Amino acid sequence: MSIRPEYPRPQFVRDTWMSLNGTWEFRMDDGHVGMAQRWYEKGEFDRTIAVPFCYQSPLSGIGETEFHDVVWYRRTVRLPREAENKRVVLHFGAVDYDASVWVDGRLACSHEGGNASFSADVTDILAEGTEEHTIVVRAQDYFEDLALPRGKQYWKEKGEVMWFRNMTGIWQSVWMEFVDSVSLSRARFTPHLDTNEIEIETRIEGLAPDARADLEIKISFDGKTIARERIEAGALETRRINLKDFNDHGFGRWWSPEKPNLYDVEFTLYVEGEVTDRVTSYFGMRKISVEDGKVCLNNKPYPMKLVLDQGYFHDGILTAPSDEAIRLDVELCKQMGFNGMRKHQMVADPRYLYWCDRLGVLVWGEAANAYAYSEDYAYRMTREWGEIIRRDYNHPCIVAWVPLNESWGVPDILIDPKQRHHAMSLYHFTKSIDSTRLVLSNDGWEHCLSDLCTVHDYSRDRRTLLDRYSDLERILNDMPGRKFVYAPGYRYGGEPIMVTEFGGVNLRVLEESPDVTPCASDEREFLEQVTDVIHPMVVSGLVQGYCYTQLTDTETEICGLLTWDRKPKIPLDVIRRINEGEIPTAY
Incomplete structure (x- = not known):
C-alpha cells in the first residue's frame, strides 16, 4: 500500500x-x-x-x-x-x-x-x-x-x-x-472582500527577456466560469480581477466555517503561443478584521470557538498516518461545535489546511517555538517564520498568526528589552508580509503589541471563571499565579479579549495513557468539569472567543476531548451543546 x-x-x-x-x-x-x-x-x-x-x-x-x-x-x-x-x-x-x-x-x-x-x-x-x-x-x-x-x-x-x-x-x-523550462513558480491570492476583487500575484521562472509569454487565468465557482483573463505576462505580475458576483446577504459566495465557499483557479502559461505550464489552485473570499473592538469575519462580529490541536498521532508523532486521518480531525472538530482550531507549537501539514479550507474550520497558524533566547535563535526564527507564511498565505482558513506562545523563546521578555524587540519585530515582520490577518506578538501573557488581548487561564472553578470574565479589570489584573498580561511599556488598548488556552480537564481512558493528576474519576465527572470551564466563556459578555485545551490526548497528556486514537470521551453532540451554551446534566 x-x-x-x-x-x-x-x-x-x-x-x-x-x-x-x-x-x-x-x-x-x-x-x-x-x-x-x-x-x-x-x-x-x-x-x-x-x-x-x-x-x-x-x-x-x-x-x-x-x-x-x-x-x-x-x-x-x-x-x-x-x-x-x-x-x-x-x-x-x-x-x-x-x-x-x-x-x-x-x-x-x-x-x-x-x-x-x-x-x-x-x-x-x-x-x-x-x-x-x-x-x-x-x-x-x-x-x-x-x-x-x-x-x-x-x-x-x-x-x-x-x-x-x-x-x-x-x-x-x-x-x-x-516542468517546462518556463513555468509558473508562485501564485499569491489576496481577497479584497469590500470591492469584490481577488488580487493575484504570479511569478514565472525561466522567462527570457525577449520571449513573449501569455498567462490565462480562469476563475470558476461550482463549475461555472466567473472570470477569465489572458494577459501578456512578465516574470512578476500583479492583477486585480473583479468577480462580478453578488455580495453576501446570506446567499453569497464568501468563505466562512458555515459556508466554506471556494473559487477554483486554472492558470495556463503560453510561451510564443505554446502551452508550457498548467497549474490549478483555489481561493476563498473572506476577511478577518477588528471593527469597533469586535472580531469580525466578513464584516460581521464572529465569536471564535476554537479547540487546541497539537497534531499528535500515537504512531506518527506529528506526521499523520494518512490523509483520511487529517480529514477526520477536521470533521470531529466541527461535530463538537467548534468553528476553528489553534495549531499548537507546530506548523500544519498543507493537507491539514486544505481540509480546513474545504470543510470550513478557522485556523490559527503557530510557529514551533524555542525555549531559550539567543541571537542565533532570532536569525533562525525570523527566516523560517517568513518561509512558513509564504507557503501557507493562500489558505483562507488561516485567520491569525502566532509566532510566539507564552514567552517561549523569549523567557525574559519581562526584564529584557532585546527580547521585547524580538517579539515586536516578529509582529511587524508578519504584518509587513501579510496585512490581511490578525497577529499576536506573544499569545497568552506578556503581550507587546497584538491585535487581540489573549489570556491563558486553567482555573477550574466555574464561579471564579464567571466572575473573572464578566469584569475587564479582573481579566487584566486578577490572574492568580499567572504572569502579567502585558510586557513593560505596553498596555491594553481596547483589543478584543479571547481566552486562547483553558480547560485541560483530564480523563484517563486507555491503559497505555499516562497517569496524570488531577483527573476526573469517570465520564460524568469529566462532563461536569468540561461544562464548568466552557460555559463561563460562552456566556461572558466580554470574551469574544476561546480555545479549549485540547482536541486529543497525546503521548504525555490526557486532557483531550478525544483519546489519541480519536475516540470521544463523551458524545460529540454533548460537547456541541456545551459550545452552544447548554448545561447538559446527562446524556
Missing part, C-alpha cells in the same frame, strides 16, 4: 509529479563520519525507513527513541516518461532540522529549519546516460539546543509532562515534479 500518496501541495497542483514517499535506505551517523567518508557518493546503508515518518515513530518501521542527531537517507528513482525534456524539481515538505541533499553525488541544496518546506531544481546535476538516479539526504538535529525552534519536541529521549518524543529528519512528504 502506498504511503501518503496524495498530492502534497493542494494550493498549487500539477499533473506531472511523482511521490517519493515509501521505503528509503537509512543509516545513523553517531560518529559524524558520513561527510568525510562521502556517503553521498557511496556507503553502506544498513537499515530501511518508511518516509515521511521520522525514525522515532513506530510508523517509520524503526520506532527508537534514542538520540541519533545525524541520520542519512538514500533512494534510487527512475524518472517517468513525463519527465523527458522537462525540468526536474525535488520537493521536501519538512526535514528536521538541518538538511543537505545530493543527487547523483552532487549537492542539490541545503536548508535550515525543521518546519518549512524547500525545493531544488536538480535537472542540471542529474547524471547523463543513466535511467536511475540516486537521492541522498543528510539530516542533523540538535537535541539539547534549547534555542532551536522545536515546539513540543523534548530535549530528553522520552517524552514527559507536556513534551513529546523528539523528531529527526524527514517528517513530511517528499516528491518530484516535472
